[in-house]
Amino acid sequence: MPNRITLHTIAEAANVSVATVSKALNDTGQLSAHTRRVVLNTAKELGYEKSKGAIALRHQSGLIGLVSADLEGRFSMPALIGAENTLGASNHAVLLTNSRGDPKLERAHIDQLAARGVDGLLILGGETDSRPPVKPNTALGIPIVYAYAPSNDPDDCSVTCDNTAAGAAAINHLIDRGCSRIAIISGPEHYLATKERIDGAMAALRKSGMRPAAPTRYGNWHESWGRTAARLLLDSGARFDGIYCLNDMLARGAIETLLARGLKVPQDVAVVGHDNWAVTATECQVPITSFDNNLQEIGRRAARLLLDSIRGNRHRGVMKIGCSLIVRESTLTKPR
Amino acid sequence: MPNRITLHTIAEAANVSVATVSKALNDTGQLSAHTRRVVLNTAKELGYEKSKGAIALRHQSGLIGLVSADLEGRFSMPALIGAENTLGASNHAVLLTNSRGDPKLERAHIDQLAARGVDGLLILGGETDSRPPVKPNTALGIPIVYAYAPSNDPDDCSVTCDNTAAGAAAINHLIDRGCSRIAIISGPEHYLATKERIDGAMAALRKSGMRPAAPTRYGNWHESWGRTAARLLLDSGARFDGIYCLNDMLARGAIETLLARGLKVPQDVAVVGHDNWAVTATECQVPITSFDNNLQEIGRRAARLLLDSIRGNRHRGVMKIGCSLIVRESTLTKPR
Known part of the structure; x- marks a missing residue:
């Protein structure tokens, strides 16, 4: 007709x-x-x-609802800035709510955002572990994109960082710098970020015909664990000339122990971290080589996919953004 | 009639x-x-x-425009959370924009927010220095409250923290812990926060009949300056049993130098910081006694004043919220 x-x-x-x-x-x-x-x-x-x-x-309405789960803003703020750049440029405005990681509060916020007629929802997690999708009767058909913490429904659209590739790149960088015995200091085992970074690291070691210089030490994400884990490594008698620490705080703690034991970083032991968090990575005595999660880019990409979805082009699956290697003194010269 | x-x-x-x-x-x-x-x-x-x-x-419209000047979110995120708590409870939603400290971008954001019919504007600064007010032809009569960075027009309404009282409280706390020779390590001299904290500290010293143990050392806000300033203090031959550092990064650097020189913290030298920034204050070897800026409370108070203003009860002047002393190991026992 x-x-x-x-x-x-x-x-x-x-x-x-x-x-x-x-x-x-x-x-x-x-x-x-x-x-x-x-x-x-x-x-x-x-x-x-x-x-x-x-x-x-x-x-x-020209309004996008952004639901952040991250109280501290360490991960969510850069992603938020990236999203706002993209949405602002396309004449959309960001309605921000903070769910403090509380699913009930998240539902209440989404209800309110829906009542205000938002065109789409950007759901921002505080970590890379996947999360349950927003229930259909909460979302009411509003397009949704998940950023940083992907939805565990493969039919949803999510953007996160590529931790597996970062783990491999960390090992390859240490090998490039001349390291031949690499130990790993990790945060808690149950995080997906942990599993992926370790998987990537192990695959890279295998590819170079190497094995880890010691069993991976799992603990928490804090500097004090970095200090302790490095002490345990040294006391175990394991020989190593490189440590891959799964975040910058662990790297900072490990470096403190190495220096206190009279070792030089990077000459005796090179150290790589992850997160490229300015204060931790740059303020310490030996600035730390690290991986930037490109959170602004994650926010921008998620916003672009959301705008596309609002225009009727729905995307599916998890898009992974590469982490960037930022080289600093902790790996600057070849060991020995 | x-x-x-x-x-x-x-x-x-x-x-x-x-x-x-x-x-x-x-x-x-x-x-x-x-x-x-x-x-x-x-x-x-x-x-x-x-x-x-x-x-x-x-x-x-039930919409509040929040214009943040702080890229990193370190100061703005907690204030934002406080504001969102208060505004959400009164059925308002927060439209967030980031001006990245650029006055032109701030004007453009306010124009867009005004076009969306926001009921009020909350202007959030990244530091406590005062700032020029939003121009009347930009604001179009929309009620405005300034948070953290107050407006320099006394007719405007602003909420910030009480740095002068914090400076005095830092000195009084060190004196309470038994310190009688207190040195001060500061950030850059031109910040209002610096001037106010030092003014408060000097007044408290005078009140107790003391003088600083050495001339105040001015530098930047980084840990490396804390390390250097403590070294300069020690090398100058000045005798001191307490250091008031104007932020936690300076305190952390100073403590590193003291420990490296074989001094005990707090037994030989007690150290106080400012900002109560979790990572810096709690992750180091001697957790740091610090002042919390109560940013969430600043956000809540600013939001309440803004809602009041929208209802027709306009407020004027700068309201100062007290900083809270958080005692940790760096001042936990009396020196000597």
């Missing part, structure tokens, strides 16, 4: 200009949310169907 | 219930932004005047 409703028909019915109708239907130009809604509702009531494309005749 | 327009008149004209009119006029209950606007506009057109109170008949 041919589409007989024209922009003129809608303009007359909504008592606006044809240009305004065009702007509202194509989601371009400067229109108030109210006018846009009136035009889209009128078009819908008249049974108007766009001849091309798949733009749903949902009224658009 | 008596007010002859009743809630019934407005309800009839706007085609809603009397209860809805009441909710809209009193800014209570669950109403869509659209309904609230329709009721308020109808009331305005009819010339309705509330018999009591000073509620302006502006339509309310």
Whole structure:
């Protein structure tokens, strides 16, 4: 059945200009949310169907709801900045809520955001472990993209960092610097980030015909564990000339122990961390080579996928953004 | 002239219930932004005047624009969380933008927020130095409260922390712990936070009949300067049993130097920091006694003042929130 409703028909019915109708239907130009809604509702009531494309005749508020699970903001703020850059450039605004990792609070926030007519939801996690998807009766069909913490439903769209590749790159970098006996100091075993970084590291060691210089030491993510783990490694009699620490705080603690025992970093032992967190990686006596999670890029990419989804091009699966190696003094010269 | 327009008149004209009119006029209950606007506009057109109170008949969107100047989020995120707590509880939502400390970008963000009909603006700074107010032709009469970085117009409403009181409390705490020769390691001299903390410290020393154990060492805010400044202090031959460091990174650096020189903290030298920043204050070998800026409380208070202002009760001047002393090992036992 041919589409007989024209922009003129809608303009007359909504008592606006044809240009305004065009702007509202194509989601371009400067229109108030109210006018846009009136035009889209009128078009819908008249049974108007766009001849091309798949733009749903949902009224658009230009608002994106961002639900952050991260209280401290260490991981979420850079992703938020990246998302806001992208959304702002496409004339969207960010409604921010903080769920403090509480699923009930997350549901309540999403309810409120839906009531405000957000066009899409960006769900930002505080770690890379996957999470249950937002329930359909909470999301009400609003497009969603998950950032940093991916959804465990493969049908959802998520953006996170590539921890496996970072683990491999850490080992390869230490080998490039001349290390031949590499030990690993890790955080808690149950994190997906831990598992992936270790998997990547082990694969890289195997590929170079190496084995770890000592069994991987698992503990927490704190500097004090880095200090202790390095002491345990030294006391075990294991010989090593490189340590891959799974975050910068562990690296900082390990370096403190190495220096206190009279060893030189990187001449005797080279050390790599992860997170590229300015204060920890750069403020200590030997600045730490580290991996940047490119959180701003994760935020930007997630925002772009969300905008695409709002325009009707839904994406599926987990997109992984590479971590960048930032070389500092802790690996700057070859050991021995 | 008596007010002859009743809630019934407005309800009839706007085609809603009397209860809805009441909710809209009193800014209570669950109403869509659209309904609230329709009721308020109808009331305005009819010339309705509330018999009591000073509620302006502006339509309310339930949106608050938050403009943050702080890229890293270290200071802004806790204040944001505090503000969101308060605003969420009063049925407002936070539209977040990041100005990256760029005045032009700040103006552009405020323009966009105004175009979205925000009821008020919360302007969040990254430091306690005062800043120029938002220009009237940018703000368009929207109520504004400044948090952390106060406006330098005394007619504006600002909430920040009480650095002078913190400086005095730091000295008094060291004296309480038995210190009688206190040195000060500071960040850059030109920050207002520096000036106020030093002013407070000097006043407290005078009050106890003391003078600083050495001239105040000014530098930057980094750990490396804390290490260097402590070395310079020791090498100068000055005798001291307490150091007031103006932030935690300086304190951490100073403690590293003291330990490396064979001194005990706090037995030989007690050390106080400022900011209570978890990683720096708690992760090091001697956890640092520090002052918490109560940023969440600053955010909550600023949000409450803003809501008050939106309801017509405008506030003026700079409100100062006290910093809380958090005692840790670096001052836990009396020196000698």
